[in-house]
Amino acid sequence: MALFPDPFGTLLGLQNALDAFRRSDWLQSSPSASGSYPPLNVFRKGDDFALVTELPGVHGTDLDIQVKGRTVRLSGIKSVKYPEKVSVHRRERLEGRFDRSITLPIEIDQDKVTAEFHDGILAIALPRAERDKPRSIRIG
């Protein structure tokens, strides 16, 4: 096996692809986008969208996901607890509540939305509503 298998299959290839879409105003221009935590990545696979975010240390029971029309709302609380009688030397993990909603350019089939939460990563699959899908027009 080669030491550098495939230039586009490497982590760097993926990181560059993610970087290419940073600081675009694709969602910021939407009037209903609110909140800033957690940072979100939006992906597309065929017709459907997926929303991925990092929530380390958050419990699934402390998360609330709501979907309506084109908007996804993600809220919850992230808490950082220490046992009693300890001295804290370093404190970098943040805690607090969050409430973020974003509007996507597609209509979401809210009955088919699924969410997975593994190892602190939340992935919400957002299938595009059937009536919102583009149709090909045949020239007669």
Add this chain to the structure above:
Amino acid sequence: MSGAQVLAVREKQELARQEEQTVPGRTYVPATDIFESDNALTLLLEMPGVGKNDVDVQIENDVLRVEGKIDYAAYKDIEPIYTEYNIGHYARAFTLPNKIDRDAITAQVENGVLTLTLPKAKEAQPRRIVVN
């Protein structure tokens, strides 16, 4: 819940390595909490996307090195259309105080947070002296 403060976004920090890498890819520094109790030092490192089989903890010359590898295979067939954060492996190193019982260090991963428990050596634990 209403009393809790609103979470701010903190940009991920890229790791500045002492050694240079030969494999392409960026590595990030996990946000870490460290606290000390009477009998142990505990480190909590946020490494979202890192499962329990993807963590590597090593001790070499008083330096504790922690590495967490993410599985990016899930991103293979999907196309990013809007991104606010980047992903990458995690790495961080800490100098150990010499009063740690190195053989008794334990590690545990839950919800993307790695907990390292570094028990203090017997001689470093506080002792109560009874006054006769």
